[in-house]
Amino acid sequence: MGRRYTQINADQTAGHLRLSAFICVPLIWLVAAQVQAAEWKLSVQPAPVPQGGIVFVRLEGGRTPDQPTCEWLGHKYSLYPAGGGYRAALPVDRLQKVGLAALVVRAAGYQQPLATRNLSVVALHTGPIEVIRLTPERMALNQDPRVEEESKRLRQIVRTQSPQQLWKGDFSPPTDQPGHNFGKQRRYLEVARKGRKAAPGWMSYHRGTDFSLPPGTPVPAANAGRVLAAEPFVLPGNAVFLDHGQGLITAYMHLSEIKVKPGDTVSPGQIVGLTGNTGRATGPHLHWALYVQGVSVNPTTVLHLPDLFR
Ligand SMILES: [Zn+2]
Incomplete structure (x- = not known):
């Protein structure tokens, strides 16, 4: 084996070195990134999470990665430094479809995710639809020209x-x-008044x-x-x-x-x-x-x- 190496000229050796460096450096970097990623511990609560709930996430241990982010339900969120690690509170919309959803944690310089979890989003049961009857004056507030800008x-x-x-x-x-009614489905209707045709109602959930x-x-x-x-x-x-x-x-x-x-x-x-x-x-x-x-x-x-x- 040694004899074969002696036959390689200087240019070839340099070329091999360049090629090895080209292959090995990203390999070393990738392996190092995986090892570092493996050092991290991801804690997530609660699981499962209800519609209208919050997923609390904490990433800790190992070396600090730069700019960690979470991908969750189609959005990307920053994690904030906290006690040597990172954390974030991630929302679940009241109208989020129930089922499995992937939580993916990434950081700058890492091609692969630092961690991935599949979390179950479960239904929030809020009972029957509640009917809210508003006076015509309060029903009319929706048509107030200031509402669009205000929203x-x-x-x-x-x-x-x-x-x-x-x-x-x-x-x-x-x-x-006790408070009540978060997330309850509501039907808004106008209070009946004699001789007056009620304005059309609408449905929404209580935020x-x-x-x-x-x-x-x-x-x-x-x-x-x-x-x-x-x-x-x-x-x-x-x-x-x-x-x-x-x-x-x-x-x-x-x-x-x-x-x-x-x-x-x-x-x-x-x-x-x-x-x-x-x-x-x-x-x-x-x-x-x-x-x-x-x-x-x-x-x-x-x-x-x-x-x-x-
Ligand atoms: Zn309210």
Whole structure:
């Protein structure tokens, strides 16, 4: 064997070296990437996850990869640094089809995913359709020329992404009494009035949890955060939106009074407003909503955060 090598001239040797380098360097790089990827531990909770729920993801251990991302239900999300690893809260839309869905974690410099999990999305059972009867005046709010612009602005507000964690521990509900109705199918109809043809109704699902509270009841912040918006809207009425960081936003709607202003830092339990009956409401109550990465999800999901997301 040794003799055969001596017959190879210098040019051939250089060519072989170049070829070997060409083949081996990517191979070494790929193997190294796989080894590093294998060092990572991916934790995911819960499994299965209900429609309107949140998938909490944590990636930890090994060497830190750059810019990890999650592909989930057709969207790509950033993971945020946390305690030497990374984490993300990923939303499941209320209307997401039930069945298996792939969660794929990638990072810059890795051709292959760092990890892949198949998660089961299961149905959220919310009982029979609820009929909501609105006065003609409140039905007409949908046709208000300001609503289209307002919808764009609201979408922008709830998609706010602040990389730093502002929340501290579990979120608290606005009151001890049970809330109800997240994700419930609703049929909106006009209150019958003699001599008047009712406007056509519509169907939608309830994007929040309602609390029946007397008007003027103080409304506490669910957690520490920063005020993104605090103003009158056509449909939500007087509303406050709080940014808790890393894509978690809570909203408080139909208020009679607002007690904070945009840019304010709020502490857990700080009063952000008083309950009321403003906007498209059927009576005094608090509509409490949670948005994760811009998607409305069940607010009760953050009342007991899993350890991997603390
Ligand atoms: Zn509501």
